[in-house]
Amino acid sequence: MENKRRDTVPHDVAMDVLKILPEKARMRFKCVSKTWYSSIKGTILPLIVSFTNSSFSQQHFLTIEHQSDEASHLLTVPSDFKLHRVTQLINGFICFYNIVDFEILMRNVVTQEIIDLPKSTFVVSDDDEDFSGPMISYFREYFLGFDPSSRDYKVLNISNKHTTNSSSYAWMIDNHGTPECEIFTLGTTSWRKIDAPPSRIHFRRQGLCANGFIHWIITNPRKTKPVLAVFDVKEEKFDIVKLPDEVRKNHDLIQAEEKLGVLDCDDFRSKNKIRVWILKDYGRGGGEVWIRRDYVFRFDTIMFRPPIPVSNSNNGEILLTEYKSSLVSRVFIYDLKTQERRAIKIPPVTEQDVVKFLDLKRARDFPSNLKFKRRNLALSFREDDCIEKSKESQQQFVTKVPICGATEMEEGSGLSSNSTGEPNKRPSARQTRHQTQNTQNDSQHPPTHVHSKAGPLCLRTDNVPLEEHPRIEHHHGYTPKMENLINEEVDVIRRCESDAVIRIKKLLLMSKSGTLHVHALRLIRTELGLPEDFRDSILGKYGNDFRLVDLEIVELVNRDENLGDAVVEKWRENEYREKWLSEFETNFAFPINFPTGFKIERGFREKLKNWQRLPYVKPYERKENVVRVCTCGGFERFEKRSVAVIHELLSLTVEKRVEVERLSHFRKDFAMEVNVRELLLKHPGIFYISTKGGTQTVFLREAYSRGCLIEPNPIYVIRRKMLDLVLLGCRNTKELKHLEEIKQVSDNLVGKIGDGGTRGGDWVVPIFEPLKNDNLDDNLDETCDLSDKELDVSANSGSETDFQVSRMN
Amino acid sequence: MASSSSSSSCSSSSEKKITLKSSDGEALNVEKNVALEFEPAKGFLEDNSEEADDEAIVVPLPNVSAAVLSELIPYVKQRLELSAKPVQKKLIKAFDDQFTRHLSDDKLGELMLAANYLGVNYLLDVLCDVTADRIKNKSVEYVREFLGIQNDFTPEEEAELRAQCPWAFEGVDQD
Incomplete structure (x- = not known):
């Protein structure tokens, strides 16, 4: 009986099972049999889309199967106060980071693996912070890059080092710091310092990695023409490329024909046209070659705004949406090759979907309105079981994942949550301190004392027992x-x-x-x-x-x-x-x-x-x-x-x-x-x-x-x-x-x-x-x-x- | 399990009974609506619809054993009752979970085969999910045995394939 059963498991049933397996298991089961091998190899990986909901409290990842017009939910990560910014999504890899802190976390949304990156070398140590001298702070931007020739994934960190006496963030953002650069190759264990870009990078949008180069547009505050900054992932060198003369505004970057494209939707409303400038040749030192491609939208839907690219796959499809803030409606995929468009239905994300990924049993216990607890959520992120394995195997691990998509995230998400979240942190830390000091009523405390405790490190609860004063209204676990x-x-x-x-x-x-x-x-x-x-x-x-x-x-x-x-x-x-x-x-x-x-x-x-x-x-x-x-x-x-x-x-x-x-x-x-x-x-x-x-x-x-x-x-x-x-x-x-x-x-x-x-x-x-x-x-x-x-x-x-x-x- | 709770509802319904004959020759009486869920039975009944007396019809199901059938029938019955009512998906899911939780790997395979043969797609989906869940952290050998797949690679070929993506073999559960 048993033998009989095993001989007769039909292949299509097995394929059904295969479809729902995680990526890692699929890779492993290529070795099961020749039929399995070819079946797995043949699966076209879906387009992965990431977006945040309107309140930026969650980051959703959706997949859109090839030729399908319905997105399916991959996973949802609750936004973390500490790690609220994301890099581009490349082949399922994405980094979550924070511009002022050194925390960075990489995860593969397909295999749901978490890769703990080492600490950045640009850290303001406690010794530097004596509060008498200038204050040193870093504003970090991370870019994820992929080099197709070596199949290396690299994380580029460009930090602007600010030395100032003022603690006002607004002031520091206006002030140009000195850029410092480091790079991390997946599979290695530490960051390497590299030469900084020739000029300070004023980030307006997320960078886009295509064809082994990370690109981002530099807009100059002095209203000069924007230029394209290029980072060669393989050579680890920076360069500047001029944009086509016709491109005057800060346009969106997309991936087109496996190269970088600048999407120009200026004629969209009047002529129903979109134009893509494709960077054919980087031509070191001024010989860049741009190719113009015009696409006509022959669709009868009325769109009030030019579409905004959300994500694109490398098989010539771009996902466009009319509204940036949400992906609720009017999302469609435009195929640059066939010039066809299909509307995509985005399923509502339910509570259950969120649980799918994180062990949110813990997360649910923490009310999200408390920064303190969100921080713990970040820890639980990292505590996830998968971390420890990835260290050595990362190199091989990443190299074989087929390319499946790339995503551009809305820039708004990071900024808005930053501006509200960051200043809040200090008072909350201070308050903790305040409660304890007040009771002592020691007016002789030097102000620096408060300061040193109010630093970000104060929130690190790892080594501080969680006993709290009752009026600090975090009812956490008391000893x-x-x-x-x-x-x-x-x-x-x-x-x-x-x-x-x-x-x-x-x-x-x-x-x-x-x-x-x-x-x-x-x-x-x-x-x-x-x-x-x-x-x-x-x-x-x-x-x-x-x-x-x-x-x-x-x-x-x-x-x-x-x-x-x-x-x-x-x-x-x-x-x-x-x-x-x-x-x-x-x-x-x-x-x-x-x-x-x-x-x-x-x-x-x-x-x-x-x-x-x-x-x-x-x-x-x-x-x-x-x-x-x-x-x-x-x-x-x-x-x-x-x-x-x-x-x-x-x-x-x-x-x-x-x-x-x-x-x-x-x-x-x-x-x-x-x-x-x-x-x-x-x-x-x-x-x-x-x-x-x-x-x-x-x-x-x-x-x-x-x-x-x-x-x-x-x-x-x-x-x-x-x-x-x-x-x-x-x-x-x-x-x-x-x-x-x-x-x-x-x-x-x-x-x-x-x-x-x-x-x-x-x-x-x-x-x-x-x-x-x-x-x-x-x-x-x-x-x-x-x-x-x-x-x-x-x-x-x-x-x-x-x-x-x-x-x- | 599901069978215990379904026995009472069996008698209450005044549906016509159909006799299903399993691969090992046993005859099982089921309601007609349940039998219609099975593709082969449905086809058979349609072919023989001129026969007046349904009681007399014996549907042969040569690929399914009586043991599996007796497991399947209560499930299908229960599931039909559930989906007839405007119940939440959650309830159905809970019911499915309960049904699959205690299944042994062998039973799971048998049921999967039966569901595939009988064309009970909703059951097949559930079983696929469960199977995927069970094998996702397992070794290649385990999966071959689990699904009864013959290894048609030469050892050299397999070694080469494994070398291509060693990361995929990390963290595999013990068989």
């Missing part, structure tokens, strides 16, 4: 340690529910009408230490205290006057009692600590003193007065009230900090219709604004000392632990030193209670004393305990600042 901390944070927040209730109550008390917008609260949810679902878990749960007036407005049910004491009041009382300062001095004063090196102008002290004495409507006082104060011309008072409100709001937050932007959401409710940012800047002694990252964050100066909160609270401690974990990778240490210090300080605090002291945050007379004190180098040292927690501590005793000062002395 168990981080997972524990996150759970712990949630736990602590839940335990501190009563505090959260008091906080919201206080905020509501501060508001003009006793109401607040829930969205504003949601914005500073983390800062206030509220649970994610605080709307239900707190506002809903404490129905006796809060009432939702509207869907988005929360109201306080009854005013609990016991709460109505601002944090600053406690400090004032302390000032008054402990320092024997007059009520006149203390009643409306704020603790003020100026940063180190703060320049005091003449009369500033006096002004400050007056400001400190200036009465204002306290945040928890009834709000009718606010209006009166404002209209009575007491704008300064009104402003001071705003300062008090912000001060109070900051005191209520867990980490005594909040993003400046978020404050503006409270402007109406708190009746502080002033320019918040300006106000904050006016009072550098109270507020510290960090501009790290893309946002501005305001910190309460008095609450911090040496980059740490003076009075840590449980939520803060957890978050510090997270931060330490995040910083582990950067610091290269396994010690959580910082945390130990915090603990120590807080432990000592308890021990010191009752010792009493004489100096709280002395502000009134000796405001600037701390500056003269040599031992106090930090800008945030002189503080007092005004946190909403441990209030009893400060009431009973001097404060822990006393302890700190004495210890330092």
Whole structure:
């Protein structure tokens, strides 16, 4: 039975199987039998077309079988943020690259093999980047070339090296850099440096390789005639060829009669004609020969625009489309030999097709809107199983693949995704940094520090553990340690529910009408230490205290006057009692600590003193007065009230900090219709604004000392632990030193209670004393305990600042 | 597999029965619509349409064994039911996958032959896909055996061919 079956497998069935086999298997199975050999040899390889969808998020590869009028889907590669540009598609080979980074990836779309190219030699090493000297950057263009005589595939890299002090990309693009060149032959292991082209190449379109030469048109910004730059793939030499006199514009390059052709569609609309200039002879040194071919379109379809070549095969067919942006409609193949045209149906690309190629199970887990994750996608690209094999075998591998097509890609794809994608990268990297640094609140960090971390390398997550600060909203895989901390944070927040209730109550008390917008609260949810679902878990749960007036407005049910004491009041009382300062001095004063090196102008002290004495409507006082104060011309008072409100709001937050932007959401409710940012800047002694990252964050100066909160609270401690974990990778240490210090300080605090002291945050007379004190180098040292927690501590005793000062002395 | 679920629907349909006679002499009763899916049976029935009693007709299928036929018939039945309804392609694909997943290589070959002989093209397509999938990473020898192809190359010729594209022989699975 078995033998019988095997003898009778009909050839046509076998051929059916053969058709769907990948290229590599087909090549292998040529050896099966003579019939198979001839069958495989006879298969005409289809035309391969590549295009991106309108949003440039995917790169599609389609094949159009010989004589067929329907394209079939070959594969779809999700566009990668890192590798968003493509070279010409030659015999199924295509390179994905990025103009500013050294990443380049080659793949064979027919065999679906991935070839990992070595790193370019034009790399800006970290040592070069000292940020004091000029910045070196490369703008890379890659061209894929094929030499038919040796059957070598080569990748040409022309990088324009820019040396500049400016980081503005726009500026660099205008500026002409020095071109540097290197070449990579498939089958070898490294790039070779070669002589650079005689002049800088201003890329307008993708180059086209035909007949063993890579061509591209050089348009001169000075409006001179465009010329054709030629790179001999075999000899590895550059040359310039003049275009025919009639060619004035920047036309498309195509492959025609196995040579380079310049497609001229200028007469298309008036005469239904296209013209192709064929470069017959390169004629080194000015003797180039162009042949003109005119083709008439005898078709009745109305076309509104001249067709644009998308791809062409070397058997005289060009694929034209009317619209460049998409291949959805009006795609046809024009056969230059027969002058016939056939419309091509492009099948819709389904989700399934995308999966076909990449292991998109992984890709699906990553939302595409996060650059961070797209980057990982790029890694998964490279991790693909096929990579490791290709190294040695590449030479032979590539040489025997029959020529099947060449593609020109739209230039728009690369540019547009670049212009949006590239600048985005830096802020995102910086933000990561920002989150970590802000908590430290170390204003002494040199700006270069941020810079070095914001470089592209920062995004390389390979060697950095993926523990992240919770507010960096990439929910990636956390390590168990981080997972524990996150759970712990949630736990602590839940335990501190009563505090959260008091906080919201206080905020509501501060508001003009006793109401607040829930969205504003949601914005500073983390800062206030509220649970994610605080709307239900707190506002809903404490129905006796809060009432939702509207869907988005929360109201306080009854005013609990016991709460109505601002944090600053406690400090004032302390000032008054402990320092024997007059009520006149203390009643409306704020603790003020100026940063180190703060320049005091003449009369500033006096002004400050007056400001400190200036009465204002306290945040928890009834709000009718606010209006009166404002209209009575007491704008300064009104402003001071705003300062008090912000001060109070900051005191209520867990980490005594909040993003400046978020404050503006409270402007109406708190009746502080002033320019918040300006106000904050006016009072550098109270507020510290960090501009790290893309946002501005305001910190309460008095609450911090040496980059740490003076009075840590449980939520803060957890978050510090997270931060330490995040910083582990950067610091290269396994010690959580910082945390130990915090603990120590807080432990000592308890021990010191009752010792009493004489100096709280002395502000009134000796405001600037701390500056003269040599031992106090930090800008945030002189503080007092005004946190909403441990209030009893400060009431009973001097404060822990006393302890700190004495210890330092 | 498919056969278990199809037995119930068999009785419900009041279609006329046709008897198919396999290569090893066994007779199998199938609904007429199923039998019409098989090209030889269809031709035979058309030729003998004057006969009033369909029950009496025995269609000889000399190239298909009873074992294969009993595998085929439930599949075709199920497939017919599926395609009669406006079901999604996905469902059909899932059904095909389920059908082919457990097939041994030998069975696959037999079914392929039968599908080819009986002209059940949709099955043949599915089987070709599966075969391609199974052999794509296999060696030449494996494929020869799998599809029953005689090697008509001389050793020298074959060696030369192999030398032409050594890359194609990289990364081949163990047979």
